[in-house]
Amino acid sequence: xxxxxxxxxxxxxxxxxxxxxxxxxxxxxxxxxxxxxxxxxxxxxxxxxxxxxxxxxxxxxxxxxxxxxxxxxxxxxxxxxxxxxxxxxxxxxxxxxxxxxxxxxxxxxxxxxxxxxxxxxxxxxxxxxxxxxxxxxxxxxxxxxxxxxxxxxxxxxxxxxxxxxxxxxxxxxxxxxxxxxxxxxxxxxxxxxxxxxxxxxxxxxxxxxxxxxxxxxxxxxxxxxxxxxxxxxxxxxxxxxxxxxxxxxxxxxxxxxxxxxxxxxxxxxxxxxxxxxxxxxxxxxxx
Numbered sequence: 001x002x003x004x005x006x007x008x009x010x011x012x013x014x015x016x017x018x019x020x021x022x023x024x025x026x027x028x029x030x031x032x033x034x035x036x037x038x039x040x041x042x043x044x045x046x047x048x049x050x051x052x053x054x055x056x057x058x059x060x061x062x063x064x065x066x067x068x069x070x071x072x073x074x075x076x077x078x079x080x081x082x083x084x085x086x087x088x089x090x091x092x093x094x095x096x097x098x099x100x101x102x103x104x105x106x107x108x109x110x111x112x113x114x115x116x117x118x119x120x121x122x123x124x125x126x127x128x129x130x131x132x133x134x135x136x137x138x139x140x141x142x143x144x145x146x147x148x149x150x151x152x153x154x155x156x157x158x159x160x161x162x163x164x165x166x167x168x169x170x171x172x173x174x175x176x177x178x179x180x181x182x183x184x185x186x187x188x189x190x191x192x193x194x195x196x197x198x199x200x201x202x203x204x205x206x207x208x209x210x211x212x213x214x215x216x217x218x219x220x221x222x223x224x225x226x227x228x229x230x231x232x233x234x235x236x237x238x239x240x241x242x243x244x245x246x247x248x249x250x251x252x253x254x255x256x257x258x259x260x261x262x263x264x265x266x267x268x269x270x271x272x273x274x275x276x277x278x279x280x281x282x283x284x285x286x287x
Contacts, residue, residue, distance in 0.1 A: 045280055053277035054100040055248045060176040062220065062246065063098030065190045071099065096272040100246045102264035103222070107271040108230060109237030115270030118242055122213040125164045127260030127279060128156070129253050133170040136196040140183060142169075143199030143224050149206065156256050161211035164260040168250040169196045172218035175248065183225050193225030200231040207239050214262065216244025216277075247277055254285045 055061065061071045071094045078088040096115075097103065105112025130152050136142045144167055153159060171181060179185035183194025197219050198206075206212045215222055215236060222243040223232045236243055244262050259280040265273040 047283050049281040049283055049285070051249055051252045051279040051281055053247045053249055053253075053279055054275065055175055055246060057092075057094065057099050057274060061094075061099040062176055062178055062181055063095060064220065065182065065184075065186065065193070066188055067095045067098055069093070069095060094274065096267065096270055096274075097245075100248060100275050100277060101244075101272055102262065102275045103233065103236075103243035103245060103272045104264075104270060105237040105240045105242060107237065107243075108233040109240075112237045113240050113242075115264055115267045115273050118240075118264075121162065122164075122242060123262045123264075125162050125213045125260055127164045127166060127253075127258050128152075128159060129166045129168050129250060129255045131168045131255065132196065133168060136169045136171070140194045140196060141224055141226055142196040144197070144202040145199055146201040146205050149202050152255075159206065159210045159212065162213050163210070164214045164216065164244075164262065165206055165212050166244070166247065166250055166253070166260070167198060167215070167217040167219075168253075169217060169219055170251070171195055172248050172250055175246070182220060193220075195219045195221075195225040197224040197227075198222050198232045199224075200235065203232040203235045207235050207241050211239075212241065214242045214244060216247050216262070218247045218250045220246055244275060244277060253279055253281060257282060257285055 057071045058073070059071070063070045071092065073090055073092045076089045076091055079086070081087050097107070102115065102118075104115040104118060106114050130144065130148065132142060132144055132148060135148075149159070159165065174181040181195070184192040186192065197217055198215065203215070203222075206215060215232075219225075221227070221230075221233075222236065222245060223230045233243065260277070261280065262275060262277045264270075264275045267273045
């Protein structure tokens, strides 16, 4: 199933203001957000702040408890060659779903896009952050509600089609402590996980009514830890909306006004893959 995305419009900075975010961002960032290629000057992001939202992959990378293996890296060679120069090379292996990664729609939708089929406009787009840290501090199983989304829109304006929505729970600071991050560290057992994420009603609002490009969070899943039916994954997959999981440093982002770049390894036929996620934030943005 291929979803035709509506032309991406500008997201308003506040409910009371008609000024689009593109007009309040530095020109260097604004150029990146323009859908058309009608410019002649080279792109320049030197005035912007680049935030790496990716956890490094290594031996401590958190994978789903039922994953058969974690990240593996082997040094194939490292040292001075016969020619007198240094040379190093390695090999890695990893499941598609672990660490900072993307869930392709086919992960929970039989007819959904595989990793390499996801349009770039769903992976490079204006981003917003919905902050629920105060609520997750009281309830580790908290799920974003429809009301939470509407309250966000009351402050910042309606979330428009083509936006990448990120959920800030505060769980990113627990990485890579597996027990603290997942709520349980029993190998091979995913029945007692406790962490917050999206709720079904909020996901339907974002995916079906707002037409967002992607949804992501600083937790291990776009469904909360105790989920057994993975409702949010299924809602997203039905509209070919990818999920971004185990994001890092969302606490460094403003709630609106940044460019999100979320490019996964382009695995042919993949159900997901390791993700390098970066936010381009205007230098004068508050956070």
